[in-house]
Amino acid sequence: MKIENPTPLEWRFSERAQKLQSSAIREILKITMRPEIISFAGGLPSPATFPVEQLKVAFDKVLSEQGKVALQYGPTDGYGPLREWVADSLSTNGAKILPNQVLMTSGSQQGLDLLGKVLIDEGSKVLVETPSYLGALQAFSLYGPEFVSVPSDEGGLLPETVATLGQGARMLYALPNFQNPTGRTLSVERRHALVDICARLGLPLIEDDPYGALSYRTEPLPKMLSMNPGGVIYMGSFSKILTPGIRLGYVVAPRPLIEKLEQAKQATDLHTAQLTQMVVYNTIKDGFLNEHIPTIRKLYSDQCDAMLDALKTYFPSECSWTKPEGGMFIWVTLPKHIDSMKLLDEAVQQHVAFVPGAPFYGNTPEKHTLRLSFVTVPPAKIREGIERLGKLIAAKI
């Protein structure tokens, strides 16, 4: 039988798919992967921090001792001992977290997708920071929310504005530690105020915390989860403290939500690789992260200092930028008439790259902003790149 004159397949995509676009960042990354380019555009951790040897030993051990179990289908909620480890690591004197409040996910990004699936209807109000993490905006967008941008200043979001904006909303999404993209940290006072207001509104507060452990100067600030574990949904990740390529994160929440998220995950990918979870558990269970994380902090802190010095030296005084106390990013505000998307074209010609700020806004973008990552570029190259960028900007003032 031959197909004669078949109707050519005209793809009819769902409404949500028609709105999908490739991430501006990933498109830019493709261009900036050329070796001659000094790229501050990446959101990738430094491969120098990946504990390759330790993971190799752990893969060998798990496959040798429990290979058949590690390679079989596993439970949707995750590998028991690792869920226990996560629960213990987040428990405080005032707030005990139980292992059954932990759902392991295929990277933190999957946690965002599952939260969108379970909490967002078409038109649901979702509060986000100004600016916010692009990957979260993308994940939630698939479910058709109406984003409400919470006003902010240098200290991050302004909790008192939530009392009005948050009424009838489905959730508030915040990244309190060394935020992506700004590098800002929410103060302890604002954390308490935000938790308080959300609790009064009955508004689920999502605390996304992939960078929390990467504090340069002080101990990390208390988590909002510890202030009200009944109302805060905490998201963690092994991407920035171990390796991102294994795709392992987790969501911590009250049981009614975890049960729904687990059902959604079952329909989405059945479960996250058991082998990976067993290997991570074996690698970290005896305190490895206590030695390992300080080495990451030191590396990133030195490079952050190099970038801050270079910005001071080479950027025009009309620009301002954040001074992060941890994490991977600095956020630059240019004079208002400079569109950073256009600036990027010129910058790439000068072999230096960054990410324009516009895509990070849930609503009205501030086009004169940009994000710089300092973690994968050595200090000498940081100075060189920032000098070039500074000259380009100075020429426009």
Add this chain to the structure above:
Amino acid sequence: MKIENPTPLEWRFSERAQKLQSSAIREILKITMRPEIISFAGGLPSPATFPVEQLKVAFDKVLSEQGKVALQYGPTDGYGPLREWVADSLSTNGAKILPNQVLMTSGSQQGLDLLGKVLIDEGSKVLVETPSYLGALQAFSLYGPEFVSVPSDEGGLLPETVATLGQGARMLYALPNFQNPTGRTLSVERRHALVDICARLGLPLIEDDPYGALSYRTEPLPKMLSMNPGGVIYMGSFSKILTPGIRLGYVVAPRPLIEKLEQAKQATDLHTAQLTQMVVYNTIKDGFLNEHIPTIRKLYSDQCDAMLDALKTYFPSECSWTKPEGGMFIWVTLPKHIDSMKLLDEAVQQHVAFVPGAPFYGNTPEKHTLRLSFVTVPPAKIREGIERLGKLIAAKI
């Protein structure tokens, strides 16, 4: 600051989440994991077939030689050499598949979720077999389709019925080889007819093929993909021929759809673990599967024969069942008055388990059906379990 009289958090779930239920199969599996139970309920491959040693060597090799790359964030569409391998393995003389038509996924289940995201709107007509794979019904359900059940007989779905039923539909989902749950195989003639009708309608035809390589007696039948690569979406998996626990599958489709699926995947979990893909590629690139798959076929074929023999011996003549030519499942039809869900309660008391057929129907369930898996139970236990089940059924006739 203390939270005084907070509004207790009343979880407000999305409409799609309110419809979510835990898989009947997974709930049953929890009960039937007790060692004293002879369980035909599983959908798990036999761990005896997992090539633990080969994978251990490959993990060591990849981490030793390319550790930093394997552990970094990777491309959303997948690891290039593995995409090339998949494309080559599916190319035929008449139909060349290109690597950029392949999207690697976190297990085949993720492919189903992504297809639902990209192709299904609320109320979209989606054609499914009668019965169909439960995991697909669950994945698609999240996007609110109207399922249309395509009539079938012992030879699988009836292609001619699609000409009418398929008008205005968004897709047809079929599992032509050793279907889950029935074990049925669609004949070559019906494959051609189905491809032809779908092409005329402009209806995307999803060919889900996790069991295709597990043919017992003959070479696998030609894939529908090879008959019309412009209109067929092919789904493959490493779960049944290597190991399911690593969560690795793929979707093969024309470029316009792959681009949308890739954007959806980016928002869903960024990418599938690069390390896993590199390890699988290293394990299979020199022909390992050519030696390995025949050992799985032999094991499953012997156990399938044992179960068919036992059914003939111990089941009342009022029952009928499929005679699979590959895969993992036999489908039993009981006399109409016997509800297999109720039968399961009694069976578990007799320490034997199966999966009732009802959850596998997109619309009206046939409650007097059930699924048996023979792959994880040795022949002597198969006979014992089928004898017990047969007696239970006989007592009801």
